Amino acid sequence: xxxxxxxxxxxxxxxxxxxxxxxxxxxxxxxxxxxxxxxxxxxxxxxxxxxxxxxxxxxxxxxxxxxxxxxxxxxxxxxxxxxxxxxxxxxxxxxxxxxxxxxxxxxxxxxxxxxxxxxxxxxxxxxxxxxxxxxxxxxxxxxxxxxxxxxxxxxxxxxxxxxxxxxxxxxxxxxxxxxxxxxxxxxxxxxxxxxxxxxxxxxxxxxxxxxxxxxxxxxxxxxxxxxxxxxxxxxx
Numbered sequence: 001x002x003x004x005x006x007x008x009x010x011x012x013x014x015x016x017x018x019x020x021x022x023x024x025x026x027x028x029x030x031x032x033x034x035x036x037x038x039x040x041x042x043x044x045x046x047x048x049x050x051x052x053x054x055x056x057x058x059x060x061x062x063x064x065x066x067x068x069x070x071x072x073x074x075x076x077x078x079x080x081x082x083x084x085x086x087x088x089x090x091x092x093x094x095x096x097x098x099x100x101x102x103x104x105x106x107x108x109x110x111x112x113x114x115x116x117x118x119x120x121x122x123x124x125x126x127x128x129x130x131x132x133x134x135x136x137x138x139x140x141x142x143x144x145x146x147x148x149x150x151x152x153x154x155x156x157x158x159x160x161x162x163x164x165x166x167x168x169x170x171x172x173x174x175x176x177x178x179x180x181x182x183x184x185x186x187x188x189x190x191x192x193x194x195x196x197x198x199x200x201x202x203x204x205x206x207x208x209x210x211x212x213x214x215x216x217x218x219x220x221x222x223x224x225x226x227x228x229x230x231x232x233x234x235x236x
Contacts, residue, residue, distance in 0.1 A: 003027055003028055004063070004182045005063055005182075006025075006026050006062040007062075008062070009022050009023070010056050010059040011059050012042070012046075013057045020042040020049070020056075022207065023042070023046060023059070023206065023207065023208055025208060026211075027182060028182070030177055031197075032177045032182075032185065033182075033184050033185070033197060036187070036188075036200055036201065036203070037202060037204055037231070041231075045206075046203070047082060047155055048082070050063060050184075052067065052068035063077070063078060064077060064150075073147070075106065075147030076147040076150075078152075079146070079152050080144055080152070081137075081143070082153075082155045083155075087139065088128065090128075091128055092125045092127055093115070093126065093142075094115065094125055097114065097143060100146060118139070118141050119168070120135065133160025134160040137161060151181065151182045152176065152182070152183045152184070153185075154183065155186045156186060157169060158187060158189055166192055174196065177198075185197065190227055191223075199212070200213075200214055204230070
């Protein structure tokens with residue numbers, strides 16, 4: 001079966017600056033894959049290309065074997081959170097989800113389901129302007145889950161979560177993948193990633209430096225040590 005996510009020689013340039021260079025990797029169904037790299041490594045640019053939000057200079061980005069723009073009813077295939085603050089501050093959390101559900105053709109009853117999933121039911125009718133960063137992260141995840149997707153693509157979803165929230169997110173993502181679905185997660189929190197993912201893809205300066213099962217990469221060291229050694233080598 002084809003990979004759920006495939007980057008094939010992806011390259012993205014902004015003028016003379018190469019954000020991503022000849023990047024290839026795969027994400028398999030039923031896995032939680034950590035997409036790791038230092039600041040400025042090209043992670044967010046890569047995720048934007050996978051989601052059809054940025055056009056590659058060259059190469060290809062495939063989701064379920066197709067370009068994102070070619071997916072039918074994409075909200076039922078892919079849920080993504082790239083920006084936790086992307087909501088109208090005057091709307092309540094519930095109204096924010098209503099707008100998105102209507103646009104995606106999602107049944108209205110799904111709104112209460114996702115609010116409960118992310119533990120935001122009690123705050124659902126409050127204006128989003130009063131939400132903490134952690135609550136905004138949960139609302140972003142609720143929006144990503146509206147279409148009951150097969151794949152979640154998350155960029156730093158743990159930002160702003162307290163320790164209880166971080167643990168909840170870890171258990172949620174593991175349970176999501178245990179049902180045969182797939183997670184691609186970008187994060188700087190290596191200790192938490194080490195407790196969450198099955199596979200890791202590490203990039204630096206827009207180039208692949210490692211693609212490996214977590215247990216193989218950490219057989220002789222911690223994820224943090226392996227990450228620092230690999231990215232130091234890429235910079236030398």
